[in-house]
Amino acid sequence: RAALLAACPAAGDALVVNNGAAALLLATTALAAGRELLWSRGELVEIGAGFRLAELVASAGARVREVGTTNRTHASDYRDALTSGTGGDPGAAAAGPSADARTAGPAPVGAILKVHTSNYRIEGFTSEVGIAELAALAHEHGLPLIADLGSGLLRPEPALPDEPDAASALAAGADVVITSGDKLLGGPQAGILLGRREVIARLARHPLARAVRADKLALAAIEATLAGPVPPVLTALRTDPDTLRERTDALAARLDGRAIAHDGRVGGGGGAEVPLPGWAIALEEELAAELRTGDPAVVGTVQGGACLLDLRCVPAEDEDTLVGAVAAARERLRVREDRPRPERASAHASAQDAEQDPGR
Template identity: 70%
Template sequence: MSTEDPRRRIPRTDQLLAHPRVQAAGEAMSERVVRDIVSAAQDRARRGDITPEQVLEEILAAVGERPAASLRPVLNATGVIVHTNLGRAPLSEAARRALADAAGYTDVEFDLATGARSRRGAGARAALLAACPEAEDALVVNNGAAALVLATTALAGTGEVVLSRGEMIEIGAGFRLPDLIASTGARLCEVGTTNRTHLGDYTDAFGDSTGCVLSIHTSNYRVIGFTSTVPICELAPACHQVGLPLVADLGSGLLEPESLLPGEPDARTALRDGADLVITSGDKLLGGPQAGILLGRREVIARLARHPLARAVRADKLALAAVEATLTGPVPPVLAALRTDADELRERTMRMAERLDAPVVEHDGRVGGGGGAEVPLPGWAISLDEQLAAPLRTGDPSVVGTVRDGACLLDLRCVPEEEDDALVAAVLAARKRTARIDPAADTERAVAPGTEEDAR
């Protein structure tokens, strides 16, 4: 007497695809993706991992939970404002609306009045020049590293880029700026020493093969003690005397001085001091999307814009729209978090801690992203059991905090106040999940962040 092969009970593909909820999934994902989910469930049933009766259930779970993109929103409770691992600057509502408006067809290079082709990114350029009047022109590329590559390629070619040894920086993930510059074909001319560089070191290096002089802000470290550097206001006249462009890579994204970060260079001051070109990032303290911002003299920007590499590194319409909206809209979340009042943050933290029956501890926030490397931002955090870290990270919403000294710390500096209820619910849910795993536990444990990287 033969037993029926259970694989015969596996639902057919056409039947599964005809299920109303499977068909509805096609609104969020392609037909190919839906078919792959169906095939994967059927294959699991054929291998005996699940029963044939569980195939539909598994498919419905997969299509119901799977978003069109894999990136998940995160509540940043680390206190690090420009957190590279969490996508750096969160966009303002104005920038998000601009992204949505620019997602379809748009007049990115089209003059609606005349019907003729227009200059790409004219709105973003105008917004940058309004925010930084010292610049004669502006250009937006896809990130800060691209801006540096374009500048050194267009200005130096295969010639020399003069750079102080004290500014030969390595940033996040082993990324070294000297290697980036050398990759363009330019030759680095190192001057001075690690701790001391003088004006004469620069001028002695100037020659016929010199293409430009580069000054890089050491944003993610400090050399202290017996040190000497040459400020832009002193270096610029020496460069201009021999007709060399001075490029200042500031990195952090400040367009104007910020009182809370007195040591952080800004574009307006650098240009007033004589820099011919300033490079900065869009997704750091500017508070916008990933972008490389180039500001400076008209003829220098024009030289960069004409170079063939400019086409390869140009910003897309979404970045251009978000840059413009960030500059013309209200204060972006990054600057709002930076300027958060410590007393107000403490009161808000105390209210939430009371709801969670958890203690509050002092906790310094940080700028992150290489900005304000040595500037603590006084604040407060809710102290939870360390074991809540994992369930908070993997919950919905995902919450990322700081694990330190056996505790999981939730700093509200970067958490929008309208998300407070969601954060409380996430902690309570994480406690329940941990309790199911360890019934003897009185509390549960939560949120660990990855190490925040610096990267341009």
């Protein structure tokens, strides 16, 4: 907790649970169970293994109310949903969300949810409502604003200028921000809730908090990630393209390959489709499968008839190991190609038999 608050001073308090989905479940259950949760249609995310966040939230009793359309959602969509139903307690806006709002008429709105689409992008004719505008609207109606950022940034990252971060979301007025302990943070799988002290305390007191709490190893790993050296994910993200080019040129010469321009990707639920300009070593395409199944396994990208190796995620001290892995993969291919095929071996044996027994 102390390490999180030191890393994100904008937060009044912090709570860690076992994963991001659990964090969303806890926040929406504690703040909106039995009430409506306003949620843009363009942010109804499906995560891994086919789990849909809206179904997860609804399973614990919050009533998801979709607003806007897939590609465009406006502040007026949220406002119309608030005025057509029952909002929270306007008198509680200054002090924050009111627990008494749960009894304010039939099907009241319990909270507004803003979800960052960290694993996909919608482009073209689009519109969304920012956190600052949503926070003002939520607080006008005495409601909390939950911002699920997902991807793990606690502060702005220059390499991903459009990726939201917890500090900025809290400064913009979000009452509770949800982010991951892994992904761009670079730690263990965990769900992190940051926000106003009284809101986090309310979540921590909810019975569900006990069921989704993180274990001691995860807590220790998060503290080590925040207080220790820069995690590998951030080191790779911040790699200097010129330095990467020098390493790629040198290793391409050792591997009898060629260096080509290549855009990397973040992957793993953050910075969706954002190109990371860099370089890669182009090798024979048929090496890809051999490298993947070797020991150590090397995962390249098959593109344009070549197997591409991007050194962004390969520490300099592992370059000799990579050279050895490529040499071993080439040797396995050579042996396989030199080995007689079964049909050729059978034909050769028949010819030998005929020579030994001409009367046959």
